[in-house]
Amino acid sequence: MAKSSKKIIIVLLHIVAWASFFLLPYIFSPQPKDIPEQVSKYILTLYIVINLYLLIFYYFNTLLLIPKLLFKKRWIIYVIIVGICMYGFTNVPRQISLWLNNTTETKIRSEFRPEYRRFDTANYSKNDTPNNAEWRKQYPPPMRSDNMNKRRNNRYFPGREAIFLLVLAVGLSISLLQQWLKVEQTKEEIEKEMLRTELSFLKTQINPHFFFNTLNNIYSLAITGSDKTASAILKLSAIMRYILTETKYDWVPIQSEIDFLNDYIELQKVRLTDNVALNVNINGTITNQKVAPLLFIPFVENAFKYGVSTVENSFIHINLNIKENSIVFSVENSIAANAGNTLTETTGIGIKNVERRLALLYPDMHKLTIEKxxxxxxxxxTLLKIV
Known part of the structure; x- marks a missing residue:
């Protein structure tokens, strides 16, 4: 998905979320039908101003305060600023709403409770107030305690602090989640880059070793004046072209890898004698399957290096079985007398190289068996992953 499309989706999600949040008071706490018009206008204005305040605070908190203060461990400053914003939330919207409606809290209360209009608080005193239950019931005294005043102020918008803390908590949660996802994405990218670097390094380990052995073979042909030298050079040219052009990719067509193996085998044949039995079998249907490059060559190279004897009979059997969902590759060779016990020690680096590449490219999707x-x-x- 393109970045522009993602941004559009994110903007739409923000709009839908805020619209749903703004509509909650009207859905769960609708205004009474008989509410005075002046009070209705005030409450509507108050809701609008409160929502705008929350909207501004949310983005001020998530885009500025959290990344600039909280994530940089400047917690005291962050708490102080949030506390100021919370104090402003409990007072600023109400004052702005009163100013926009050109009214006062006393007028709003008198509109909302008609008994206040019939009671003159300025002339009220204990001396001239009838101590009469019916009179008090008809004309209740005003609520003058601090706690009662707070309850009266919260009447038009109950739970102000809770809603502010809810918006604060949502902003913190989303910001922390985004930060965590960003860190995880960065870690994943670093790991992928490290894998690519390691795979490139493993390939470079194969190439010099491979060319060194191949050039030795051609050198031997040139020294003896063999007429196979020119053909061997052509095969080496094809091999070099494959390594330089194809192995820069993580995956190559299986047919390209087979052609590469055939060129190498043909290049090795020029030094074989009649007492070496070489069998190469490739079975299965080749379509557009892909494998990791240079994955089979270390085993084939070891077979020719340690399985060929110029004195006694020896053999090399190479089999490649291509199935729909798997590839089975096997190399079996005799151990030449001159190889001795150095076979495992000498091939150890090459085998570890292949094992590491298999672990990176075919995690839990391969099986390597080595028997001596x-x-x-x-x-x-056996490869269980066919790209």
Whole structure:
């Protein structure tokens, strides 16, 4: 999804959320039908001003206070500013609403409770007030205690502090969630970059070692004056082209990897004698499957390096079985007498390289089996991930 589309969706979600929030008082606490017009206008104005105040505070808090103060651990300043905003919320909207309606709290209360109009508080005293229950019932005295005044002031908008704290809590929760998601996304990007760097490093470990051995073979042909030298150079050119152009990608077509293996095998054949039995079998249907490049070559290279003997009979069996949802690759070779016990030690770096690449590219989607018997070395690699 494009960034512009995401921004539009986010803006629409904010509009819908605020619209729903603004409508809640009218849904759950509708105004009485018989409320005086002056009071009705005042309450409507008060709701509008309160909502605008909350709207401004929300974005002031989430866009400025939280990132500039809270996330930078300037908690005391943050709490002081939020406290000032909360104090302003309990007073500023009411004063603005009174000013916009050109009225006072006394007028609003007198409109809302008609008995206040019939009672002159200025002339009220204990001496001239009849101590009569019926008179007091008809003309109740004003509520003069502080607690009663607070209750009377909250009559037009109950739970002001709770709603302010609710908006504050929602803003904090969303900001903290966004910060956490941002940190997780950054960590994920760093991990991916580290994986790409590690994979590139593993490839560079393969290439010099591979070219060194191949050039040694061509050098041997050139020294002996073999007529196969020119063909070997062409095969090496194709191999170099593949490594330089294709292996920069994480995945390559399986057919390209097969062609690369065939070129390498053909290049190795020029130094084989008649006492080496080489079998290469490729089975299955090749379509558009993809695999990681240079994944099979370390095993094939080891087979030619340690499985070929110029004195006694030896063998190399290479099998590649391509299925719909898996690839099974195996190499079995004899262990030449001159390899001795150095086979496992020498091939250890190459095998660890492949194992690490498999762990990065095929996590829980591969099986690598390495078996060494008396005179046989066998590797079987099963890939369960077909891109």
């Amino acid at each position: 018997e008396k005179n046989t070395f066998r590797v079987t690699l």
